Amino acid sequence: MRLTSALEPTASASWPRDYGAGFWITLPAGVLLAVAVAAIFGLVALRSTGVYFLMITLALGMVVWGLAHRWVTMTQGDNGISAIPRPDLGLPWSLAHSIPFYYFALAGFLISFWILLVIVRSPFGRTLVGIRESESRMRTLGYHVWLHKYIGFVIAGGFAGFAGVLWAYYNGFVSPADLQLATSVEVLLMVALGGRGTLLGPALGATIIVFLKNLVSVYTHRWLLILGAVYIATIVYAPEGIVGAVIHWARRTRTGPLRSEA
Amino acid sequence: MNKKLIVSLSVVVALVMSGPSPGRAQKGPIKLGFLTQMTGGGAAVGKDMSNGFMMYLEEIGSQIAGRKVEVIIEDTQGDPAAALTKLRKLAESDKVHAVAGIFLANEGYALAPKVDEYQMPTVWAVVSADDLTQRKPVKWAVRSGWTSSLPNHPFGEWVHKSLGYKRVVTVAMDYAFGWEQVGGFQRTFEEAGGQIVQKLWPPLGTTDFGPYLAQIKRDADAVFAVMVAASALRFPKQYQDAGLKARLPLIGGGTSFDEFVFPSLGDEAVGAITPMIYSAAIDTPVNRRFVKEFRTKYGKVPGYYAEASYTAARWINEAVKAVGGNVEDKEKFLAALRRVEIPDAPRGPIKLDAYANPIETVYVRKVEKKDGELWNTVIQTFPAVSQFWKYKPEEFLKQPVYDRNCPACKYC
Numbered sequence: 001m002r003l004t005s006a007l008e009p010t011a012s013a014s015w016p017r018d019y020g021a022g023f024w025i026t027l028p029a030g031v032l033l034a035v036a037v038a039a040i041f042g043l044v045a046l047r048s049t050g051v052y053f054l055m056i057t058l059a060l061g062m063v064v065w066g067l068a069h070r071w072v073t074m075t076q077g078d079n080g081i082s083a084i085p086r087p088d089l090g091l092p093w094s095l096a097h098s099i100p101f102y103y104f105a106l107a108g109f110l111i112s113f114w115i116l117l118v119i120v121r122s123p124f125g126r127t128l129v130g131i132r133e134s135e136s137r138m139r140t141l142g143y144h145v146w147l148h149k150y151i152g153f154v155i156a157g158g159f160a161g162f163a164g165v166l167w168a169y170y171n172g173f174v175s176p177a178d179l180q181l182a183t184s185v186e187v188l189l190m191v192a193l194g195g196r197g198t199l200l201g202p203a204l205g206a207t208i209i210v211f212l213k214n215l216v217s218v219y220t221h222r223w224l225l226i227l228g229a230v231y232i233a234t235i236v237y238a239p240e241g242i243v244g245a246v247i248h249w250a251r252r253t254r255t256g257p258l259r260s261e262a
Numbered sequence: 263m264n265k266k267l268i269v270s271l272s273v274v275v276a277l278v279m280s281g282p283s284p285g286r287a288q289k290g291p292i293k294l295g296f297l298t299q300m301t302g303g304g305a306a307v308g309k310d311m312s313n314g315f316m317m318y319l320e321e322i323g324s325q326i327a328g329r330k331v332e333v334i335i336e337d338t339q340g341d342p343a344a345a346l347t348k349l350r351k352l353a354e355s356d357k358v359h360a361v362a363g364i365f366l367a368n369e370g371y372a373l374a375p376k377v378d379e380y381q382m383p384t385v386w387a388v389v390s391a392d393d394l395t396q397r398k399p400v401k402w403a404v405r406s407g408w409t410s411s412l413p414n415h416p417f418g419e420w421v422h423k424s425l426g427y428k429r430v431v432t433v434a435m436d437y438a439f440g441w442e443q444v445g446g447f448q449r450t451f452e453e454a455g456g457q458i459v460q461k462l463w464p465p466l467g468t469t470d471f472g473p474y475l476a477q478i479k480r481d482a483d484a485v486f487a488v489m490v491a492a493s494a495l496r497f498p499k500q501y502q503d504a505g506l507k508a509r510l511p512l513i514g515g516g517t518s519f520d521e522f523v524f525p526s527l528g529d530e531a532v533g534a535i536t537p538m539i540y541s542a543a544i545d546t547p548v549n550r551r552f553v554k555e556f557r558t559k560y561g562k563v564p565g566y567y568a569e570a571s572y573t574a575a576r577w578i579n580e581a582v583k584a585v586g587g588n589v590e591d592k593e594k595f596l597a598a599l600r601r602v603e604i605p606d607a608p609r610g611p612i613k614l615d616a617y618a619n620p621i622e623t624v625y626v627r628k629v630e631k632k633d634g635e636l637w638n639t640v641i642q643t644f645p646a647v648s649q650f651w652k653y654k655p656e657e658f659l660k661q662p663v664y665d666r667n668c669p670a671c672k673y674c
Contacts, residue, residue, distance in 0.1 A: 069436070069465065072665065072666065077437065077438070077665075077666075078367075078368050078436070078437035078438060078466070079367065079368050079371045079391070079437070079438050080342055080368055080371060080372055082371055082372050082374065082375050083374075083375035096379075098350070098354060171343055171346050171372075172346075172375060172376065173342060173343065173346060173372045173375075175342050175343070175368055175372065177341050177342055177343060177368070178343065213339075213344070214344075214347055214348075214351070217300075217301075217336075217337045217339070218336065218351070221300040221301060221337055223301070223337075224301050
């Protein structure tokens with residue numbers, strides 16, 4: 001899912017510029033491409049679990065990076081694809097300006113969040129939570145564990161693809177730098193920092209990291225030091241991430257029946 | 263939205279027109295944004311760039327045409343997407359009057375369309391991607407630096423004629439800058455009768471050159487290397503350790519042996535010959551003073567990154583003075599930026615061609631050790647070199663921009 005998030009902007013980037021494809025073509029094209037790639041990568045990656053699964057997805061990410069770097073006719077190589085126009089949706093506001101585009105992206109985020117929430121609360125989502133808690137138990141209960149994980153992986157790919165479409169339009173530019181290992185790891189860190197196994201956690205983690213990168217770097221060129229300190233503090237004091245820690249604390253003090261699935 | 267914009271614009275215009283402009287108290291500071299890499303592999307380069315830029319502004323007391331100058335230095339993190347975020351911030355929240363700096367080719371190509379969108383007067387100080395002043399010109403930008411292939415056009419010819427090398431292997435960083443440097447060299451070197459017999463492309467950020475060094479054809483006459491930032495620190499040592507220095511002379515692009523890496527290099531660098539638009543060893547009063555002052559201030563010999571940024575600050579100074587400090591009139595300010603001519607920069611005389619790229623001196627330099635320090639001794643100069651070298655601009659621009667396979671490697 002992490003790799004596809006960066007893979008798919010290439011298509012949504014070059015198509016509007018070179019073929020004049022509009023948003024309503026690049027959006028489904030981007031999402032479908034991401035789903036297709038996740039479907040293929042899932043077959044490879046899901047043969048393993050835990051750390052090995054992680055390493056394989058990162059390795060596949062490097063493969064895609066290498067492809068983006070070398071397939072110059074498609075991706076322009078390291079120069080990247082620039083001058084991607086913002087989409088014209090026929091709305092009364094032009095998305096070329098920052099603020100309308102912000103609300104556009106926010107709407108996209110809220111819709112995605114709501115769909116994910118529905119998925120998590122569905123029987124399918126409950127099964128995934130069950131698998132996370134104990135794979136062997138779910139297998140014993142008769143669930144097709146691999147298939148559930150695979151579908152989960154592909155769904156994640158689709159949402160990552162959607163994020164990629166927005167990213168390409170936001171910057172008007174994509175390049176292999178969006179695919180490099182550091183970018184993939186950054187997404188992982190966002191999840192770890194915010195709290196894995198929650199929906200709110202990664203959003204919170206992303207907010208904090210983007211905030212540190214873009215705002216703290218304005219005030220000090222030692223911002224990486226602060227970012228590193230935040231990671232270490234998280235690992236030491238909140239290994240479950242910030243949201244995870246809050247849920248733990250809430251459970252301990254019995255303030256409410258908070259569940260870890262949201 | 264547009265209607266609203268027009269209304270607010272006309273309000274602004276009306277206010278400006280009605281205001282008692284002459285003799286009025288000054289309009290507040292001139293704000294400049296400086297974009298460079300302050301973290302990661304290129305951080306040392308970024309530091310040299312911002313030092314050079316700030317040194318010039320301090321020399322003029324941070325004042326131009328009676329207005330104070332404020333500089334906001336932003337870290338692009340060596341990532342084009344981050345560079346875009348920072349440009350957006352400079353334009354939308356800081357509302358700077360001009361932007362300068364920029365290091366990597368991919369950052370330049372990423373920023374170019376946004377520079378025009380924001381109508382942000384921009385001075386490309388270091389970024390040398392050819393097409394920014396060739397096939398994809400940017401209306402709102404001028405270049406005070408150079409194009410990647412510019413110094414290598416005269417150098418390619420010279421290497422064949424003066425050094426007598428016939429077969430050369432190239433090892434260059436695998437991105438636009440490396441492609442364009444190799445392309446410029448290959449074109450004139452082969453036109454003069456030489457042959458490029460092998461092209462190797464380690465990716466940007468390569469730390470171990472072993473696999474590439476092992477492949478180098480040992481029957482060549484020389485190796486042409488293009489290294490940037492951190493790779494320039496590592497390559498010469500590994501080249502020597504592989505036993506190649508004694509067998510194949512090392513030549514290359516100017517950034518491979520920029521002064522900024524010299525404090526970290528030793529004898530392995532001695533003898534390397536590279537062309538560049540600058541050398542700290544240029545023996546003119548202006549340059550001697552520049553080197554001395556930079557050394558006193560920052561404790562190191564300035565390289566081209568420092569000189570280019572220093573001169574970019576001067577470039578802005580000249581343009582702001584030409585419009586009497588009225589940088590708010592963007593069109594006039596841009597026109598002034600395009601008209602700047604500097605006859606006595608540390609690197610020598612500079613003026614722009616019709617494509618907003620400098621015509622400047624190219625120095626062929628040889629690394630030598632003097633009093634225990636490495637210097638780029640100038641062994642040949644080519645005055646007034648244009649980005650099109652001896653070719654007609656129209657014909658030059660009909661060819662595609664240099665890339666990994668252009669010109670093709672006919673003798674590989």
